[in-house]
Amino acid sequence: MEPQASPLWTTRTTLDRKTGTWRDAIPDYRTLPSPCLGACPVNGHIADWIGHIRKQEYHAAWLVLMDNNPFPAIAGRICHHPCETACNRQYLDESISICALERFVGDMALAKDWSLPSSDLVKKEKVAVVGAGPAGLSAAYQLRRRGLQVTLFESQNQLGGLMRYGIPAYRLEKRVLDGEIQRILDLGVIVEHRPITTQQQLEQLQNSFDAIYLATGAARSKTLPVLDYAKPWVIDSVEFLATTNANKSHPTGQHLIVIGGGSAAMDVARTARRLGKSVTVLTLEPAGHLPAQHTEVEEALEEGIRFVSGAMLQQVNEQTDGLELTCIEVEFTAGYRKGEFTIKPKSGTAFTLKANAIVPSIGQDANYAIWGESFKAQGPILKTGSDWQTEKKGIFAGGDLASMERFVTHAVGMGKQAAAAIAHYLEGQSPTSDEKTVAAVSIDTINTYYYPQQDRIDQQKLPSRQRLQNFDEVQQPLQEVQADAEAIRCFSCGTCIYCDNCYAYCPDMAITKLEKGYAIKSDYCKGCGLCVAECPTGSIVMQKEYEEITQ
Amino acid sequence: MECIDYQDVDIFHSGHVACAGCVEALSLRVILNIVGQDAVAVVPPSCTAVICGIYPNSALSIPAFHTSLESAAATASGVKRALLAKGKPDTTVLCLAGDGGTYDIGLQSLSSAAERNEDILYICFDNEGYMNTGGQKSSSTPEGAATGSTPLGKTTRKKNLVDIMAAHRVPYITTTSPGHILDMKAKVKKALQIKGTKIIIVLIPCLAGWGVADDAGIKAARMAVDSGIFPLYEVEDGERYTVNQLARTQSVKPYLALQKRYRHISEEQVEQLQIHTDKAWQQLLLRADQQQ
Numbered sequence: 001m002e003p004q005a006s007p008l009w010t011t012r013t014t015l016d017r018k019t020g021t022w023r024d025a026i027p028d029y030r031t032l033p034s035p036c037l038g039a040c041p042v043n044g045h046i047a048d049w050i051g052h053i054r055k056q057e058y059h060a061a062w063l064v065l066m067d068n069n070p071f072p073a074i075a076g077r078i079c080h081h082p083c084e085t086a087c088n089r090q091y092l093d094e095s096i097s098i099c100a101l102e103r104f105v106g107d108m109a110l111a112k113d114w115s116l117p118s119s120d121l122v123k124k125e126k127v128a129v130v131g132a133g134p135a136g137l138s139a140a141y142q143l144r145r146r147g148l149q150v151t152l153f154e155s156q157n158q159l160g161g162l163m164r165y166g167i168p169a170y171r172l173e174k175r176v177l178d179g180e181i182q183r184i185l186d187l188g189v190i191v192e193h194r195p196i197t198t199q200q201q202l203e204q205l206q207n208s209f210d211a212i213y214l215a216t217g218a219a220r221s222k223t224l225p226v227l228d229y230a231k232p233w234v235i236d237s238v239e240f241l242a243t244t245n246a247n248k249s250h251p252t253g254q255h256l257i258v259i260g261g262g263s264a265a266m267d268v269a270r271t272a273r274r275l276g277k278s279v280t281v282l283t284l285e286p287a288g289h290l291p292a293q294h295t296e297v298e299e300a301l302e303e304g305i306r307f308v309s310g311a312m313l314q315q316v317n318e319q320t321d322g323l324e325l326t327c328i329e330v331e332f333t334a335g336y337r338k339g340e341f342t343i344k345p346k347s348g349t350a351f352t353l354k355a356n357a358i359v360p361s362i363g364q365d366a367n368y369a370i371w372g373e374s375f376k377a378q379g380p381i382l383k384t385g386s387d388w389q390t391e392k393k394g395i396f397a398g399g400d401l402a403s404m405e406r407f408v409t410h411a412v413g414m415g416k417q418a419a420a421a422i423a424h425y426l427e428g429q430s431p432t433s434d435e436k437t438v439a440a441v442s443i444d445t446i447n448t449y450y451y452p453q454q455d456r457i458d459q460q461k462l463p464s465r466q467r468l469q470n471f472d473e474v475q476q477p478l479q480e481v482q483a484d485a486e487a488i489r490c491f492s493c494g495t496c497i498y499c500d501n502c503y504a505y506c507p508d509m510a511i512t513k514l515e516k517g518y519a520i521k522s523d524y525c526k527g528c529g530l531c532v533a534e535c536p537t538g539s540i541v542m543q544k545e546y547e548e549i550t551q
Numbered sequence: 552m553e554c555i556d557y558q559d560v561d562i563f564h565s566g567h568v569a570c571a572g573c574v575e576a577l578s579l580r581v582i583l584n585i586v587g588q589d590a591v592a593v594v595p596p597s598c599t600a601v602i603c604g605i606y607p608n609s610a611l612s613i614p615a616f617h618t619s620l621e622s623a624a625a626t627a628s629g630v631k632r633a634l635l636a637k638g639k640p641d642t643t644v645l646c647l648a649g650d651g652g653t654y655d656i657g658l659q660s661l662s663s664a665a666e667r668n669e670d671i672l673y674i675c676f677d678n679e680g681y682m683n684t685g686g687q688k689s690s691s692t693p694e695g696a697a698t699g700s701t702p703l704g705k706t707t708r709k710k711n712l713v714d715i716m717a718a719h720r721v722p723y724i725t726t727t728s729p730g731h732i733l734d735m736k737a738k739v740k741k742a743l744q745i746k747g748t749k750i751i752i753v754l755i756p757c758l759a760g761w762g763v764a765d766d767a768g769i770k771a772a773r774m775a776v777d778s779g780i781f782p783l784y785e786v787e788d789g790e791r792y793t794v795n796q797l798a799r800t801q802s803v804k805p806y807l808a809l810q811k812r813y814r815h816i817s818e819e820q821v822e823q824l825q826i827h828t829d830k831a832w833q834q835l836l837l838r839a840d841q842q843q
């Protein structure tokens with residue numbers, strides 16, 4: 001037979017050839033934790049809710065926020081926002097204004113009167129929560145949402161704890177506090193205004209409830225040995241703030257010395273300024289190293305508060321025209337653990353200050369001795385296990401009472417964790433072992449080419465002169481256009497935004513678009529990793545398919 | 552961030568044999584999908600020829616004519632005339648050639664096709680060397696770059712093909728890159744609206760030939776543009792220059808550092824390259840300015 005000439009035309013496509021056999025790794029779509037999530041005390045899904053803002057889906061953003069924290073309008077005002085310190089965007093220009101965005105959403109929810117879906121009482125168990133500060137309210141909220149019956153016991157006649165009696169109105173309007181607390185009560189949380197202050201009262205609760213959550217805070221002011229607290233010119237800081245927060249006047253002289261460099265001290269000082277006093281803040285820590293938030297110190301300075309930093313009070317002399325404080329400069333060394341330090345006075349550096357009254361504001365201790373001997377201490381706080389259960393079965397604790405993380409959102413986060421632990425306990429399950437922690441998305445996996453440099457948008461502040469006239473909020477909210485513009489800056493670390501980059505940059509057409517999401521065609525993916533490199537959110541990773549052979 | 556808004560129309564198929572991560576395959580994908588079904592490709596020997604198919608398989612679902620290295624533009628001229636004779640004036644004839652087949656071996660046929668203003672769309676995948684044959688230098692290889700035939704680095708500068716072809720007064724010649732898909736899409740669309748000889752030079756960082764990681768082809772292309780080494784611009788009718796990028800945003804150094812082919816070069820050579828780049832950029836801006 002004559003040999004046949006091969007036809008001129010190709011007869012089939014390259015789809016015959018499974019070039020996927022070339023690869024040793026395949027892309028894998030993953031939702032990964034963003035660094036902000038890991039740093040957030042309530043583990044809020046920040047990338048998610050900012051994504052909703054970007055699409056102007058504000059209600060959806062609010063629902064995501066509310067999952068972990070019933071107080072977005074509050075947290076958006078006074079959270080110390082460690083999320084922003086962790087934010088990946090800082091490596092390009094500046095971190096995202098996460099806190100201000102949270103406030104934007106929280107305020108909109110209040111303005112539009114958004115309410116939560118009601119949750120039925122699907123469980124027969126009853127839980128008592130003692131103390132209605134952020135920890136107790138957060139626990140009550142999460143427990144009630146799980147269908148449990150919750151009763152809150154609160155000694156004060158209004159709820160909120162230090163959010164009401166500590167934090168002044170110029171940082172957190174009472175209207176906002178009331179609104180976000182009311183929403184929790186509307187879910188059907190029962191409130192009893194009575195204190196649980198004795199062992200007997202606690203035992204009564206144990207008899208009528210299946211579990212108890214203690215969140216009474218830390219209200220006992222620490223004392224300075226050099227001060228005689230019986231003198232009328234020594235003023236308790238908690239009481240000072242509580243009375244002004246309740247719109248009552250407090251008798252003090254004109255010249256105040258506030259001792260301490262934390263948030264509470266700043267609040268005392270700035271409140272006193274608004275009452276027309278002249279104020280000096282005395283801190284052990286040197287300037288620039290105060291434990292208060294940077295903005296608080298900055299705003300205090302703007303408001304005309306004088307700082308004497310890196311010095312210690314040694315003695316107070318009562319004189320006819322007031323008090324004379326003898327102080328000395330100190331060398332301050334921060335300790336290994338939070339709140340620990342050592343100081344060394346510098347000889348020959350003594351100086352004096354004049355004042356009419358002194359407000360020591362150096363922190364507070366928890367008081368759990370009231371409930372009897374059987375609770376154990378862990379340093380200055382109540383001892384709990386990793387599931388927030390105390391030594392007594394069925395009694396859990398959190399917030400300032402059981403932690404040195406003295407922040408509102410930490411209290412909220414602890415309340416959330418305890419609620420989960422209590423639910424497990426009531427179902428007879430052992431506490432869930434810590435989930436395998438996945439590393440947060442690092443900046444190296446974000447392709448920043450897709451994000452042009454753009455300045456961070458911050459909240460505006462009232463001018464300092466105007467601030468001293470009243471207790472109006474200092475920080476002014478973001479406008480909607482500002483919030484939208486700020487949301488665009490977010491890298492959405494670890495959360496896919498369905499931008500199609502991975503699909504479009506594949507040289508092998510090995511990615512299929514699905515209705516929501518994408519799939520890799522393993523027949524054709526050569527494992528080049530371009531899709532991963534061009535992902536602007538770090539939501540794909542290359543997964544090795546074969547073990548490397550090592551000899 | 553700006554979304555890419557791109558959807559395949561099934562003209563270029565998976566299973567082709569381009570290296571993993573090849574941005575020439577990616578560029579082909581984008582260009583073919585915009586050109587559409589009513590087209591004939593003319594392909595001289597090059598990486599593209601390998602990608603388009605190894606007989607009897609084809610990665611393209613449009614007809615592709617594999618021609619000789621010297622004659623892409625001449626073949627395309629003939630194909631176009633044949634189509635006209637057959638009453639198919641609207642069919643796009645598309646050359647898919649390498650830089651060796653354009654700057655060097657096919658230059659005479661391109662020059663005469665341009666002079667005749669043949670109605671073809673000529674795409675040059677400029678990977679700055681003879682790459683499918685193992686990486687030898689071409690007249691497009693830039694100064695300093697090492698290739699198989701210039702192991703110590705090329706001593707002469709990259710030929711400026713845009714100027715050469717602009718001197719032919721072709722209606723449209725432009726540069727683009729796979730790191731700029733929106734730009735590439737827009738330019739292919741624009742070229743399809745123009746009658747006569749259209750030339751698009753696509754910078755293709757060759758992973759093996761340049762010594763770039765499998766996932767870094769796009770990054771390299773963007774750095775070439777951002778440093779001004781490979782500016783994005785168009786020339787219409789040989790005289791109207793438009794620069795398509797706002798500014799240069801980085802020096803040439805990080806771009807060179809990304810590639811193994813520049814691994815051996817000295818600080819002085821880097822400086823020399825920077826000076827040449829600055830000067831060429833200024834000249835380009837001047838030309839773009841002068842016409843206004």
Ligand SMILES: Cc1cc2nc3c(=O)[nH]c(=O)nc-3n(C[C@H](O)[C@H](O)[C@H](O)COP(=O)(O)OP(=O)(O)OC[C@H]3O[C@@H](n4cnc5c(N)ncnc54)[C@H](O)[C@@H]3O)c2cc1C
Nearest residue numbers: 131133134135155161162195196216217399400406407408
């Ligand atoms: C002045 C000041 C300013 C602060 N500013 C900030 C800030 O800007 N940002 C921030 O994150 N954190 C701030 N903090 C810290 C923060 O307020 C606390 O860490 C947080 O409120 C602790 O929450 P909690 O629920 O544990 O306790 P608390 O808020 O103290 O709430 C405890 C509640 O329990 C009630 N209670 C106490 N004992 C009993 C009892 N025996 N029976 C029944 N009820 C009882 C109390 O009345 C109170 O309502 C500030 C603290 C102070 C003092």
Ligand SMILES: Cc1ncc(C[n+]2csc(CCOP(=O)(O)OP(=O)(O)O)c2C)c(N)n1
Nearest residue numbers: 596597598620649650651652680681682683
């Ligand atoms: C006249 C002629 N000389 C040499 C060759 C061998 N050859 C085939 S492809 C090629 C390199 C082409 O380089 P380029 O056009 O840049 O394409 P690339 O491989 O880089 O894509 C050469 C030299 C040939 N086919 N014809």
Ligand code: SF4
Nearest residue numbers: 036087088490491493
């Ligand atoms: S860029 Fe967005 S998702 Fe990433 S850390 Fe910052 S706020 Fe979180």
Ligand code: SF4
Nearest residue numbers: 506525526528529531
């Ligand atoms: S770009 Fe395509 S071929 Fe490369 S790893 Fe991703 S899916 Fe696979």
Ligand code: SF4
Nearest residue numbers: 496497499500502535
């Ligand atoms: S490239 Fe875009 S679509 Fe693909 S995973 Fe990343 S964010 Fe999602």
Ligand SMILES: [Mg+2]
Nearest residue numbers: 649650678680
């Ligand atoms: Mg070439």
